[in-house]
Structure formats: structure tokens, C-alpha cells
Amino acid sequence: MNSFQFQNPTQIVFGPGTVSKLGELVQPYGRNVLLVYGSGSIKRTGLYDQVIAQLNAIGARMYELPDVEPNPRLSTVHKGIELARAHSIDLILAVGGGSVIDAAKAIAVGVPYEGDVWDFCIRKAVIREGLPLGTVLTLAATGSEMNGNSVITNWETQQKRAFGSRFAYPRFSILDPELTYTVPASHTVNGAVDIMSHVFEQYFSLTANTPLQERFCEGILQTVIENVELALADPQHADARANLLWAGTMALNGIIGVGVQQDWASHGIEHEISAIYDIPHGAGLSIVFPNWMKYVYQERIDRFVQYAVRVWGVDPSGKTPEETALAGIERTRAFFTRIGAQATLAEFGIGADKLERMAEEAVRFGPLGSFKKLERDDVLRILQMSL
Numbered sequence: 001m002n003s004f005q006f007q008n009p010t011q012i013v014f015g016p017g018t019v020s021k022l023g024e025l026v027q028p029y030g031r032n033v034l035l036v037y038g039s040g041s042i043k044r045t046g047l048y049d050q051v052i053a054q055l056n057a058i059g060a061r062m063y064e065l066p067d068v069e070p071n072p073r074l075s076t077v078h079k080g081i082e083l084a085r086a087h088s089i090d091l092i093l094a095v096g097g098g099s100v101i102d103a104a105k106a107i108a109v110g111v112p113y114e115g116d117v118w119d120f121c122i123r124k125a126v127i128r129e130g131l132p133l134g135t136v137l138t139l140a141a142t143g144s145e146m147n148g149n150s151v152i153t154n155w156e157t158q159q160k161r162a163f164g165s166r167f168a169y170p171r172f173s174i175l176d177p178e179l180t181y182t183v184p185a186s187h188t189v190n191g192a193v194d195i196m197s198h199v200f201e202q203y204f205s206l207t208a209n210t211p212l213q214e215r216f217c218e219g220i221l222q223t224v225i226e227n228v229e230l231a232l233a234d235p236q237h238a239d240a241r242a243n244l245l246w247a248g249t250m251a252l253n254g255i256i257g258v259g260v261q262q263d264w265a266s267h268g269i270e271h272e273i274s275a276i277y278d279i280p281h282g283a284g285l286s287i288v289f290p291n292w293m294k295y296v297y298q299e300r301i302d303r304f305v306q307y308a309v310r311v312w313g314v315d316p317s318g319k320t321p322e323e324t325a326l327a328g329i330e331r332t333r334a335f336f337t338r339i340g341a342q343a344t345l346a347e348f349g350i351g352a353d354k355l356e357r358m359a360e361e362a363v364r365f366g367p368l369g370s371f372k373k374l375e376r377d378d379v380l381r382i383l384q385m386s387l
């Protein structure tokens, strides 16, 4: 295990009905609140009214940034920064999924910065401060509700880039499983794949002697596998929704990845796909990840054997390590397909024409990943396997 420091400042308020705590959570930060949300699901579900009632009850002055896109755009973040500056906002309140929360984070760190917030995404500047941010999560997927990461798309340059900062952690996040009952099947699936992919990025590691981290990872993977089909069969399955929600948060709040050299190559590849084609992040990961696994498993076959045996229950007796490892990878793909996740770029009408450009962009800051360092041609090969 590598040495590490760990701190996560986000207060989690978990459980049915916890939106009722919003007022008391917001109050300490001041009166001017910028409410950030997406294209309308919170209005359809009645959550918007609940949030407004909570804010009214504490006498908050509300300003709104609606219509944050899935794969949130830099132009929307710019709008939010202007609004926040114009109204001396005290707290940014994100109500939605990862896209809304990520946009709100970029607004929070962009407001006090004199340059363009995009500088943080292209590593031209370091984040030194941020406005307070709170979230009400509506979708189990990204873990953004309890981490300092944000992913923003610059539609003009067709680049999707992430930043991470201790100034971008939400101060508090409300996790009410009932708010996820209305998530449609497709986004439930995308979210499940996203959660599993976050775990994969931290589980497939060359770092030795990390048994606790590995078991955390395996526990989250099994929890998602056991619960996603229950939620698909019954969208109001209280236990399944609660378990998926907590699994999503635990998968990317830093705990399972401490002391571990992490990979993140598949996310790097997926960002290149969704930057150009605007496909859902989870769908891109579902296509890419099993191909990444097939491409790299020989770097450390024992970890892939362990994955097959412990997560999927593959019986290793009578099999070579290679056969066991490959059986685990095949089970992964079969599971994704069974729950309705995509397996090929062709399913989104994506052909081979931009693969070279994506491969070049993906390694723009150097090789991707650490389990196996991927150069341009490696990324291109994985993309070709994904066609």
C-alpha cells in the first residue's frame, strides 16, 4: 500500500424525506442562493417546489440557472458565473445529477477567479478558492456529490476536460433515495455502469498489499450487480434505490482508492468520445471498459483472476489463469448487455472516421493510465475494438 493522506469534508444527509433538512443546511451560508438545475425533471417530479419552499422558509433570496445540459457545457458555466457575480451569491445549490453538480462546481471555483474557468480544465491555472456549494442529488452515478471533481465540455473546441480541487467539494449533499425513483431505465443503467467503472479505475491497480481497498471495491461492485436489476424491475424499490445511491457515492468519494495507484485511462478515452458525439458518459464507459480490460489484463493477471472469482463467482478449477480472467471480462460484458447498456460505438451511429483524432487528443498530456500506460496507438486500438 502507498502512503496517503485522506480528508473528505462533505456532510452527507442520507435517507427518505431528507430534503426537509435543506433549509437548515443552507442557512449558515447566507441569504443569496444560486439554484442550479437541469432541463426540467425536478419541476416534473415536484422536487423544485420542495426546494423553493425550503429556501423561502429561511428567507433566502433565490436566483436560478436552469437548463444545465447532460455533459455540462462551458458556455452554461460562464452564464452561472456571471449570475453569481451579479447577485453576490453566498451559496451555489445544485439540484440534479452529476452534470448539474459538476456545472455548479465549475461556477463555484470560477466566480473568484479573474481568468476563464476553462483554465482549470486545461491545467493552465490552479484553483485557490471557491464559493460554498451544496447539492441535492437526484441520480446514483458519478459520486460528484462527495468529491472535488468536475467534468466540463467546451463545445466550441469539442474538448471534455476534468478538474479536481479541494475547493470544489460540496459542503453538504442530500441523498434521498426516493428522489431517484423517477430516473428512467436508461439513466439507471448508465449510472450503474458509471459506478462500476469508477470502481474498476481504482481496483485494477499494480499497487501491492491493498486487501481492504480491494474488498471495498468488490463489495461496491456486488452491491450494484445485486441491486440494479431490482431497480429496473421496480423503479420504486426503496432498498435497491438506496443501495445504488450509497454505492455511487462510496465509489468515488476517495475512500476506496486511498494508497492505490489508480488508472483512469478508460475515463480519458470515454471523454474523447462524448466530447465529440455527446453520448451519455455511462454508455461510453459500457462500450469502452470491457475492451480496455481485454487489452490490459495480462499486465497483472492475478487481479483479473481475483475479479472473476470474487465478483462474478467464476470457478477457477480446471481453468488456466487466462481462461478465468477472460471469463470475468466476458461476464462483465454480458451483464452490461443484460441490463441494457450499449456494447459498440455503432449503436450510436459512430464510425471510424474520428478515432485517430480522439486517440491523439486522449494522450495530449501524456500516456493514459497506470495499469498499462496507453500511448496513442494503444488508445486507437481500444477505440477500434469498440466500433
Ligand SMILES: NC(=O)c1ccc[n+]([C@@H]2O[C@H](COP(=O)([O-])OP(=O)(O)OC[C@H]3O[C@@H](n4cnc5c(N)ncnc54)[C@H](O)[C@@H]3O)[C@@H](O)[C@H]2O)c1
Residues within 6 Å of the ligand: 038, 039, 040, 041, 045, 069, 070, 071, 072, 096, 097, 098, 099, 100, 102, 138, 139, 140, 141, 142, 143, 144, 147, 149, 150, 151, 179, 180, 181, 182, 183, 184, 187, 190, 191, 194, 252, 281, 282
Ligand atoms: N464529478 C465527477 O466525479 C464525475 C464522475 C463521473 C462522471 N462525471 C460527469 O457527470 C456527467 C453525468 O452525470 P450523471 O451520470 O449523474 O447524469 P446527468 O446528470 O447527466 O443526468 C442524466 C439525465 O438524467 C436526468 N435525471 C437526473 N435525475 C433524474 C430524476 N431523479 N428523475 C428523472 N430524470 C433524472 C437528467 O435530467 C438527465 O437528462 C457527465 O458529464 C460525466 O462526465 C462526473
